[in-house]
Amino acid sequence: MIDPSLKSIDALFSPKSIAVIGASESFGKWGFDVIHHIVSGGGDFAVYPINPKREEVFGLPAYPSVLEVQGELDLAVIVVPPEQVQRAMDQCIRKGVRSVLVITAGFKEVGRDGAALEADLAKAARSAGLRFVGPNCNGHFNTAAGVFSLGSPRRIKPGGISLVSQSGNFGEHIVTKGWERGIGFAKCVSSGNEADLTVADFIEYLGEDPHTQVICAYIEGIKNGRRFVDLAREVSRRKPIVVMKGGNSPEGACAARSHTGALSGEAAINDGVFRQAGIIQVNKVQEMLDVASAFLRQPLPAGNRIGIITAGGGFGVIATDACRSTGLQVPALSSKTLSSLSRWMPSRWSKANPVDMAGDPFYSMPAIGGLLKSDDVDAVLAVSCLGFRTKDHDEFPATVRDELIAFQNQTTAMELEAMGGLIERVDRHGKPLIVAAVTPPGRSRAIARLVQEGIYPYESPEDGARVLSCLVQYSQYLARRPSQVG
Amino acid sequence: MIDPSLKSIDALFSPKSIAVIGASESFGKWGFDVIHHIVSGGGDFAVYPINPKREEVFGLPAYPSVLEVQGELDLAVIVVPPEQVQRAMDQCIRKGVRSVLVITAGFKEVGRDGAALEADLAKAARSAGLRFVGPNCNGHFNTAAGVFSLGSPRRIKPGGISLVSQSGNFGEHIVTKGWERGIGFAKCVSSGNEADLTVADFIEYLGEDPHTQVICAYIEGIKNGRRFVDLAREVSRRKPIVVMKGGNSPEGACAARSHTGALSGEAAINDGVFRQAGIIQVNKVQEMLDVASAFLRQPLPAGNRIGIITAGGGFGVIATDACRSTGLQVPALSSKTLSSLSRWMPSRWSKANPVDMAGDPFYSMPAIGGLLKSDDVDAVLAVSCLGFRTKDHDEFPATVRDELIAFQNQTTAMELEAMGGLIERVDRHGKPLIVAAVTPPGRSRAIARLVQEGIYPYESPEDGARVLSCLVQYSQYLARRPSQVG
Numbered sequence: 001m002i003d004p005s006l007k008s009i010d011a012l013f014s015p016k017s018i019a020v021i022g023a024s025e026s027f028g029k030w031g032f033d034v035i036h037h038i039v040s041g042g043g044d045f046a047v048y049p050i051n052p053k054r055e056e057v058f059g060l061p062a063y064p065s066v067l068e069v070q071g072e073l074d075l076a077v078i079v080v081p082p083e084q085v086q087r088a089m090d091q092c093i094r095k096g097v098r099s100v101l102v103i104t105a106g107f108k109e110v111g112r113d114g115a116a117l118e119a120d121l122a123k124a125a126r127s128a129g130l131r132f133v134g135p136n137c138n139g140h141f142n143t144a145a146g147v148f149s150l151g152s153p154r155r156i157k158p159g160g161i162s163l164v165s166q167s168g169n170f171g172e173h174i175v176t177k178g179w180e181r182g183i184g185f186a187k188c189v190s191s192g193n194e195a196d197l198t199v200a201d202f203i204e205y206l207g208e209d210p211h212t213q214v215i216c217a218y219i220e221g222i223k224n225g226r227r228f229v230d231l232a233r234e235v236s237r238r239k240p241i242v243v244m245k246g247g248n249s250p251e252g253a254c255a256a257r258s259h260t261g262a263l264s265g266e267a268a269i270n271d272g273v274f275r276q277a278g279i280i281q282v283n284k285v286q287e288m289l290d291v292a293s294a295f296l297r298q299p300l301p302a303g304n305r306i307g308i309i310t311a312g313g314g315f316g317v318i319a320t321d322a323c324r325s326t327g328l329q330v331p332a333l334s335s336k337t338l339s340s341l342s343r344w345m346p347s348r349w350s351k352a353n354p355v356d357m358a359g360d361p362f363y364s365m366p367a368i369g370g371l372l373k374s375d376d377v378d379a380v381l382a383v384s385c386l387g388f389r390t391k392d393h394d395e396f397p398a399t400v401r402d403e404l405i406a407f408q409n410q411t412t413a414m415e416l417e418a419m420g421g422l423i424e425r426v427d428r429h430g431k432p433l434i435v436a437a438v439t440p441p442g443r444s445r446a447i448a449r450l451v452q453e454g455i456y457p458y459e460s461p462e463d464g465a466r467v468l469s470c471l472v473q474y475s476q477y478l479a480r481r482p483s484q485v486g
Numbered sequence: 487m488i489d490p491s492l493k494s495i496d497a498l499f500s501p502k503s504i505a506v507i508g509a510s511e512s513f514g515k516w517g518f519d520v521i522h523h524i525v526s527g528g529g530d531f532a533v534y535p536i537n538p539k540r541e542e543v544f545g546l547p548a549y550p551s552v553l554e555v556q557g558e559l560d561l562a563v564i565v566v567p568p569e570q571v572q573r574a575m576d577q578c579i580r581k582g583v584r585s586v587l588v589i590t591a592g593f594k595e596v597g598r599d600g601a602a603l604e605a606d607l608a609k610a611a612r613s614a615g616l617r618f619v620g621p622n623c624n625g626h627f628n629t630a631a632g633v634f635s636l637g638s639p640r641r642i643k644p645g646g647i648s649l650v651s652q653s654g655n656f657g658e659h660i661v662t663k664g665w666e667r668g669i670g671f672a673k674c675v676s677s678g679n680e681a682d683l684t685v686a687d688f689i690e691y692l693g694e695d696p697h698t699q700v701i702c703a704y705i706e707g708i709k710n711g712r713r714f715v716d717l718a719r720e721v722s723r724r725k726p727i728v729v730m731k732g733g734n735s736p737e738g739a740c741a742a743r744s745h746t747g748a749l750s751g752e753a754a755i756n757d758g759v760f761r762q763a764g765i766i767q768v769n770k771v772q773e774m775l776d777v778a779s780a781f782l783r784q785p786l787p788a789g790n791r792i793g794i795i796t797a798g799g800g801f802g803v804i805a806t807d808a809c810r811s812t813g814l815q816v817p818a819l820s821s822k823t824l825s826s827l828s829r830w831m832p833s834r835w836s837k838a839n840p841v842d843m844a845g846d847p848f849y850s851m852p853a854i855g856g857l858l859k860s861d862d863v864d865a866v867l868a869v870s871c872l873g874f875r876t877k878d879h880d881e882f883p884a885t886v887r888d889e890l891i892a893f894q895n896q897t898t899a900m901e902l903e904a905m906g907g908l909i910e911r912v913d914r915h916g917k918p919l920i921v922a923a924v925t926p927p928g929r930s931r932a933i934a935r936l937v938q939e940g941i942y943p944y945e946s947p948e949d950g951a952r953v954l955s956c957l958v959q960y961s962q963y964l965a966r967r968p969s970q971v972g
Contacts, residue, residue: 027890036883058883105844109799110834152881167800173870173923180926220803246803249810255840256803284948285804285923313595314653317706317732317742318771324735348596354741358591384659395638397522397544404513437659437771440666462770 008131009197009205011098013142013187015074016045019066019097021088022079022104023049023057030079030103034139034149038077041153043146048073050088066095073097077139077149082106082117085135089121093128100125101149102134108193109136109258122195137192138168143185144211150190151175159184160213160296161289164202166191167246170218174288181456183293186211200228207235214239214295216288220246220256229277236278240295240474243279244288278477280470290456290463291470297454298432300475305331306468307377308354309367311385315437315461316354319383322465328472330354337374341367353377357385362411365418372425372433379432379468383461386435387444388415415446423453432471436464494617495683495691497584499628499673501560502531505552505583507574508565508590509535509543516565516589520625520635524563527639529632534559536574552581559583563625563635568592568603571621575607579614586611587635588620594679595622595744608681623678624654629671630697636676637661645670646699647778650688652677653732656704660774667942669779672697686714693721700725700781702774706732706742715763722764726781726960729765730774764963766956776942776949777956783940784918786961791817792954793863794840795853797871801923801947802840805869808951814958816840823860827853839863843871848897851904858911858919865918865954869947872921873930874901901932909939918957922950 018038024031035049039058049057052064063069065088066076076097078088085104092100107118118135125132133140139150143158150168156175161183165171168190178185187206191199199217206212215235222228232241247256274281282288306328310316320330333341333353341355344366350356355371357363364385371380388411396404426433436458441448447457458464504524510517521535525544535543538550549555551574552562562583564574571590578586593604604621611618619626625636629644636654642661647669651657654676664671673692677685685703692698701721708714718727733742760767768774792814796802806816819827819839827841830852836842841857843849850871857866874897882890912919922944927934933943944950 025886027886027893040883058885106834152877154878154881165800167798167803169796169798169870170800170804173801218800220800244804246800246807249807251810251816252803252807255799255806255836255838255842258799258836258838258842284808285946287946310655312653312655313741313744314651314656314704314706314732315659317653317738318656318730320741321732321735321738322770324737330737348592350741350744352741352744356741356744384655391638392640395640397526399544400511400513407513460771460773 006205006208008099009201011074012101012133012140012189013147014145015099015147017048017071017073017075018045018147019048019050019063019069019073019076020079021050021066021076023051023062025054025057034077034079034103037148037151037153041141041146041148045074045145045147046071065091066097067091069095074099076100078102078104080104082114086117086121086124089124089132093124093130097130100130100132101137101140102132102192103137103139103149104134105136107135107195118193118195125196132196133189134192135195138172138190140187140189141185142187150188155179157182157184159186160211161185161216161292162187162206162209162212162214163216164189164191164199164206165218166194166199166220167218168192170244170285173285174216177286177289181289181293182451183289186213194223198223200224200231203235203241204231207238212239214292215241216292217241217243218246219243229273232277232279237478241279242282242288242292242295242470243274244282244285245274275473278474280474282470287463287466290458290467293454293456294432294434294467294471295474298434298471299426299430300478301378301432301468301472302430302475303378304472305329305376305378306465307333307371307374307380308383309357309364309371309380309385310354310383311357311364313350313356313358315384316350316356319381319436319461319465320354322462323381323468326465326469328465328469331376333374333376337370337376340374341370344370365415365422368433369422369425372422372429372431377431379434379471381434381436381461381464381468382438383464384437387439387447388412389439390443390445412445416449419446419449423450423455432468434458434464434468436461492691492694494585495687497560498587498619498626498675499633500631501585501633503534503557503559503561504531504633505534505536505549505555505559505562506565507536507552507562509537509548511540511543520563520565520589523634523637523639527627527632527634531560531631531633532557551577552583553577555581560585562586564588564590566590568600568621572603572607572610575610575618579610579616583616586616586618587623587626588618588678589623589625589635590620591622593621593681604679604681611682618682619675620678621681624657624676626673626675627671628673636674641665643668643670645672646697646782647671647702648673648692648695648698648700649702650675650677650685650692651704652680652685652706653704654678656771659771660702663772663775667775668937669775672699680709684709686710686717689721689727690717693724698725700778701727702778703727703729704732705729715759718763718765723964726778727765728768728774728778728781728956729760730768730771731760761959764960766960768956773949773952776944776953779940779942780918780920780953780957781960784920784957785912785916786964787864787918787954787958788916788961789864790958791815791862791864792951793819793857793860793866794869795843795850795857795866795871796840796869797843797850799836799842799844801870802836802842805867805922805947805951806840808948809867809954812951812955814951814955817862819860819862823856823862826860827856830856851901851908854919855908855911858915858917863917865920865957867920867922867947867950867954868924869950870923873925873933874898875925876929876931898931902935905932905935909936909941918954920944920950920954922947
């Protein structure tokens with residue numbers, strides 16, 4: 001039997017009918033953005049603006065309350081001022097709305113009076129068996145169903161990442177960064193104060209969701225630590241859970257209290273508990289998409305032995321330091337691998353791991369291919385090689401310009417062609433290829449091809465090593481028998 | 487009296503005459519790039535291609551050796567194969583060339599035979615009093631004099647950062663990233679194997695150089711630790727020295743040995759020694775430009791008390807954690823500051839540090855201004871606020887499109903206008919303004935204005951906090967009396 005909260009979450013993400021309580025045509029109001037995003041999402045559902053002062057909103061007939069709406073309502077989004085929320089919720093209960101999302105703020109996060117309002121709201125809904133999101137949240141979306149109460153539908157691309165965030169601001173930021181980087185999302189929800197539905201409920205739901213391949217969460221506090229850990233341990237055997245935890249410092253925890261009213265220490269959730277539950281914890285904002293997008297595309301490495309390849313020695317040293325500082329191994333290469341690589345390499349190459357091509361990046365492709373094939377390593381970190389940089393024509397001397405442009409075009413085309421084979425090797429050998437400190441995609445068609453494939457280059461080898469260490473951590477978690485876990 | 491090595495370095499960076507030994511018109515050869523870059527640098531110097539097989543190179547008369555060149559030579563750049571380097575160096579000695587730069591590789595970094603070659607080279611030069619750079623380096627440049635043996639002159643912008651790198655590859659990467667980000671450089675040198683001139687010599691020189699405001703260095707090993715530390719301690723009182731150290735792990739140190747032949751442990755240089763000498767150590771590649779560009783533009787904070795401002799609570803929590811984890815304080819605000827800020831803020835703001843505008847970023851400008859003015863904080867970290875995001879026209883509903891475009895244009899113009907006042911406050915109050923997780927400059931004219939001003943936004947609040955901690959570290963170093971240092 002399906003947990004009733006999961007059924008409510010289904011109604012939330014895939015509604016056939018949506019009421020927007022507080023829908024407005026006044027720009028700058030939440031009620032404007034929500035109805036506009038929902039209408040322009042283009043999903044297959046009926047939309048009912050609720051606004052007693054209007055005949056219609058955005059050309060749709062408006063209703064004084066949900067009670068006047070004919071037929072069933074799967075979802076009501078509440079954006080009226082805080083003092084009107086309880087009444088709207090009561091009407092949703094009487095109407096038998098299947099799920100509610102309360103965007104309105106001004107509850108637990110503002111102090112005692114707000115907390116009392118919130119407790120009343122939760123009590124009423126609970127006794128009626130109505131599950132709701134919020135209050136004090138930013139909305140949600142489901143790209144597969146064209147449902148968007150958060151974010152512009154034209155900007156959000158479908159993809160395998162789902163996000164649940166205890167900060168609406170953080171959630172919007174991650175979704176916006178995804179858009180800028182071409183990374184898509186399945187579902188997203190800002191869980192707000194979690195008066196009813198919690199981050200754990202959403203992780204449980206997303207664990208079952210076929211559109212979600214990777215679950216991301218921003219968490220400030222957890223209400224039921226034991227349940228969260230048990231659930232995470234079970235879900236993370238099926239798909240990775242990438243968590244950014246806010247409130248790790250005493251001052252941060254204090255700020256969290258006035259933000260979502262969360263008590264960070266409450267569940268005694270610490271890094272060790274997260275790790276035991278298979279959760280991949282990230283420590284800075286941009287790591288969340290770095291790591292999640294890697295999980296989407298990269299094979300999981302069988303071990304932690306990294307083959308490093310670089311056009312020049314400095315980056316070999318730096319990448320080695322970066323791998324070691326995140327617990328990755330940089331093993332010696334066997335004579336078999338060394339002699340196999342030597343066939344492709346310039347004579348002055350390092351003949352060791354890191355593989356240093358000594359200033360000659362033209363050999364990157366076969367060398368990376370050779371490392372992916374080698375039994376000595378489980379993953380490849382390619383730094384400052386790969387991606388022939390297209391120069392502007394005026395960078396060449398006039399006398400040889402035409403010749404050099406022809407050479408550049410030929411080299412670019414060759415590298416682009418070889419890239420297909422390299423990507424095929426990543427999949428065939430089941431080894432991640434992490435690329436860092438390379439030419440930006442706008443200057444290299446080969447790197448643009450990688451990005452198109454979902455393999456995103458990182459600014460620094462340190463970022464690349466960090467992502468690799470997350471892939472290794474998750475792979476090691478899966479390798480343990482479930483009975484050994486916990 | 488000026489140290490003779492400094493005079494040689496002057497000849498290296500500001501030569502009136504340059505010979506390129508091994509100049510070539512064959513694309514793909516070092517001798518091609520070097521002569522091309524030197525010629526197209528447009529500086530006020532004579533160029534002499536040295537190539538016994540050619541009558542001319544790029545339209546300039548070629549000479550069989552430097553000995554045939556009429557007049558004095560300030561600089562000879564050597565790019566011939568390794569076995570010909572000693573002969574070229576001997577000719578430079580006989581000619582009385584003032585400085586030499588040996589790009590050619592195949593010396594100490596390739597093993598015992600190479601080390602012997604290198605020792606002979608150094609011995610000959612030293613006994614003649616000729617100072618040289620390399621071997622196994624990538625070249626150098628000086629934007630003020632139009633001298634470029636490394637990098638494309640059309641791509642490198644003048645600026646206050648100078649870079650000395652024991653990895654040519656790393657140096658090129660930093661310079662290229664500077665170009666991509668619009669950050670300029672004064673001087674740069676790849677110091678290679680340092681058979682003669684070392685990173686310490688260049689730091690000494692750059693310490694006196696009026697064009698250099700910030701010195702960056704990538705270091706794998708240091709020959710004379712005591713001298714380096716004494717020198718760094720003295721130079722860093724005048725300008726910041728930002729160092730990335732390679733070879734911190736045993737495996738990385740081993741890779742460094744085969745790269746530049748450097749022994750990382752040799753001088754027992756560790757983080758504590760660096761810190762005592764006032765050196766700002768960065769731990770990942772992209773931090774080098776993040777930190778150096780902040781030193782170029784930001785005032786030094788008088789203390790470590792950070793005022794955080796954000797549009798939403800999640801980022802307030804995250805930014806607080808980030809500050810605390812780098813040793814920065816996030817102090818309580820005085821009632822004076824609180825009441826002053828309240829005049830500008832939406833009613834539901836956090837009334838505390840972090841200043842959380844509760845979803846209403848329109849108040850960013852006056853709020854940041856208020857924090858800059860407040861006696862409670864020494865610097866401001868603005869996260870996920872500031873920078874009204876320009877939407878594409880198709881993001882608006884058709885019925886209200888024109889109205890919203892007008893609103894957007896007005897808001898953008900107002901924010902842009904207010905930005906000038908904000909920048910003025912940064913300077914007036916002498917407090918850094920660090921901006922993170924904001925709208926990219928391409929979508930916000932206000933952020934574009936900040937970038938133009940040299941205030942670069944960071945992806946993550948963690949990156950911003952890290953940069954702030956470096957500014958604080960340097961400020962604290964300067965605040966100590968010289969006698970207390972060391």
